[in-house]
Amino acid sequence: MSFLSIRNLSAVLEGGPRLLRSVSLDLAAGEVRGLVGESGAGKSMIGKAILGTLPRAVSIVEGEIWLDGVDLLRLPPARRRQIIGASAALIPQDPLTALNPSRRIGPQITDRLVHILGWPRARAEARALDLLAEVQIDNAPRVLRSYPHELSGGMRQRILIAAAFAAEPKLIVADEPTTALDVTVQKQILRLIKGMQERHSTAILFVTHDLGVVSKVCDHLSVLYQGKVVEDAPMRRFFAAPAHPYARALLAATPQYTDPEGSLLPVPDAVIAQVRAEVAKADAGWSHG
Amino acid sequence: MALLRTILLRLLTTAITLIGVAVIVFVVIRVVPGNPIAMMLPPGATEADIDRLKALYGFDKSIPAQFVIWVQGVMQGNFGTSISSRQPVLGLVLGRLPATLELSLMALVMAVIGGGLAALTGTRLRGGRVEGAIDVANGMALSVPDFLWGLVLILLFGVLWPVFHISGRISPALDLPFATNFYLIESILRLRFDLLADLLAHMLLPALALAIPLAAIIAQLLKQSLKETMHLDYVTLARTRGYSESAVIWREALPNALLPTLTLVGVQFTFLIGGTVIIERLFSYEGLGNMAIDAVINRDLPLIQGIVILFAVIFTGVNLVVDLAYAALNPRLRHG
Numbered sequence: 246m247s248f249l250s251i252r253n254l255s256a257v258l259e260g261g262p263r264l265l266r267s268v269s270l271d272l273a274a275g276e277v278r279g280l281v282g283e284s285g286a287g288k289s290m291i292g293k294a295i296l297g298t299l300p301r302a303v304s305i306v307e308g309e310i311w312l313d314g315v316d317l318l319r320l321p322p323a324r325r326r327q328i329i330g331a332s333a334a335l336i337p338q339d340p341l342t343a344l345n346p347s348r349r350i351g352p353q354i355t356d357r358l359v360h361i362l363g364w365p366r367a368r369a370e371a372r373a374l375d376l377l378a379e380v381q382i383d384n385a386p387r388v389l390r391s392y393p394h395e396l397s398g399g400m401r402q403r404i405l406i407a408a409a410f411a412a413e414p415k416l417i418v419a420d421e422p423t424t425a426l427d428v429t430v431q432k433q434i435l436r437l438i439k440g441m442q443e444r445h446s447t448a449i450l451f452v453t454h455d456l457g458v459v460s461k462v463c464d465h466l467s468v469l470y471q472g473k474v475v476e477d478a479p480m481r482r483f484f485a486a487p488a489h490p491y492a493r494a495l496l497a498a499t500p501q502y503t504d505p506e507g508s509l510l511p512v513p514d515a516v517i518a519q520v521r522a523e524v525a526k527a528d529a530g531w532s533h534g
Numbered sequence: 535m536a537l538l539r540t541i542l543l544r545l546l547t548t549a550i551t552l553i554g555v556a557v558i559v560f561v562v563i564r565v566v567p568g569n570p571i572a573m574m575l576p577p578g579a580t581e582a583d584i585d586r587l588k589a590l591y592g593f594d595k596s597i598p599a600q601f602v603i604w605v606q607g608v609m610q611g612n613f614g615t616s617i618s619s620r621q622p623v624l625g626l627v628l629g630r631l632p633a634t635l636e637l638s639l640m641a642l643v644m645a646v647i648g649g650g651l652a653a654l655t656g657t658r659l660r661g662g663r664v665e666g667a668i669d670v671a672n673g674m675a676l677s678v679p680d681f682l683w684g685l686v687l688i689l690l691f692g693v694l695w696p697v698f699h700i701s702g703r704i705s706p707a708l709d710l711p712f713a714t715n716f717y718l719i720e721s722i723l724r725l726r727f728d729l730l731a732d733l734l735a736h737m738l739l740p741a742l743a744l745a746i747p748l749a750a751i752i753a754q755l756l757k758q759s760l761k762e763t764m765h766l767d768y769v770t771l772a773r774t775r776g777y778s779e780s781a782v783i784w785r786e787a788l789p790n791a792l793l794p795t796l797t798l799v800g801v802q803f804t805f806l807i808g809g810t811v812i813i814e815r816l817f818s819y820e821g822l823g824n825m826a827i828d829a830v831i832n833r834d835l836p837l838i839q840g841i842v843i844l845f846a847v848i849f850t851g852v853n854l855v856v857d858l859a860y861a862a863l864n865p866r867l868r869h870g
Binding site for chain 2: 331
């Protein structure tokens, strides 16, 4: 029984194109699934649809999002917010813009505990100190009193990770959490997320365009193209023998760290044509509401 | 340390501004046509009478010489004597100041509350009919100046449905126990709510006339600012924490959206104080602005100078308070 199950999810941009085309995917408890695709493939949209942070112009036209036995899309907004607040969390892409500049770090970590879960403040603050230790931040009491602009980008991403794990969520959506970081910091942050995930056995939906990142942290992988899942495979099988031509081309286009001199291959035109044809076929039986 | 330096620097620039204002006012009111001496003497006064009176008030000297004498007096706290009432300017001006301050601050409070509520409501219900209605009301409030609002309010609540006083600051028949001219504040401190009610019944319409355009500006700017803030990453992240929309607006977006609004409110508040001149006249409210118009009509040069300098002090004071408040609200400036 999967813990998160998305069934036939379709979303459209107001008066415009479909952004998601009958997306289905499953995530078992404690599993990490990579969502891979080029920009605009809809990988971030899926995370936003789960967390209820889709832009107003985007609407979900069909499908179900089952989280822990309830379909989020059938719930009244207030109830849905509560469930998301209590059992899911987001690790955002850009640590420089994801912390409120006019609030101290401490409340930004403990807010959810105090306001949504109703913890006493002292207990929430003790928890924040533990979390900062877990993400290897020294001098935690001082950091909790700091404002975001006083901390480095790497520090802020660690804080955002700590905040995401604060309420022991069962699901975390990590939306390109290393893309905005320095290459040297990227590895540490990946290792940190993976370590936290294993200790807390949290399920993570890991949105990224970087197959190198996927290979380090994920158990399963979904490849998206123009809002359609074109490959859904366990990691090992994907890297050994990707089933779909587009996935194969994507893998070939990824730089190999073992072979820095090797040339990068663009995705061949024939493969693009094939995957577009599949998308068009999927659209044929579907009319704009 | 940095704060102290900022304040000292501001005091220095304030002093330079005041000197500039003093020079301009001093010269302008002496070169424009109409002179105070002619106003004071009966028709048919002799040359000798005119010269004697001119010498008495020092108008026989050159403008630079008059300025030096005036500045020397100001240094000793003597702003001269009013020509029309023959009383010290400083006492007259400071006596009227509380009335104008109370009126302006009341208008500011009304504008901040009204504009703030409109902006928050518009943001909470954005994309719907309520937001459209707020935008339309804003547009109307903005396109009519304060003195026209004054006339409209007089017609509505003074003539058609006379529930408020439209003239004066307090009913003349009342026995006033006040020690200062801060009637509103004193009536609250002395718990004289009967007097407070009377003061408010007088003050409400002029304050409202001043507040409406400012409220519209605040509503428009704060709503725009909130709208931009609502798209930022930290607001989205706060949503995933399970907050209600109102909590997201209040706790996450508002503190940051306030900053650009605050700067503008400071500038607009000085305009509002300028607006008191006409509004006080319209409502026969005994404040500085009303006194300024009388002083100009009577060519009471020392009084005009005193009032203008006082207005200049108020304006620079408001700007200083805005800068300090900005620093207090913005952690990046506080620690930077």
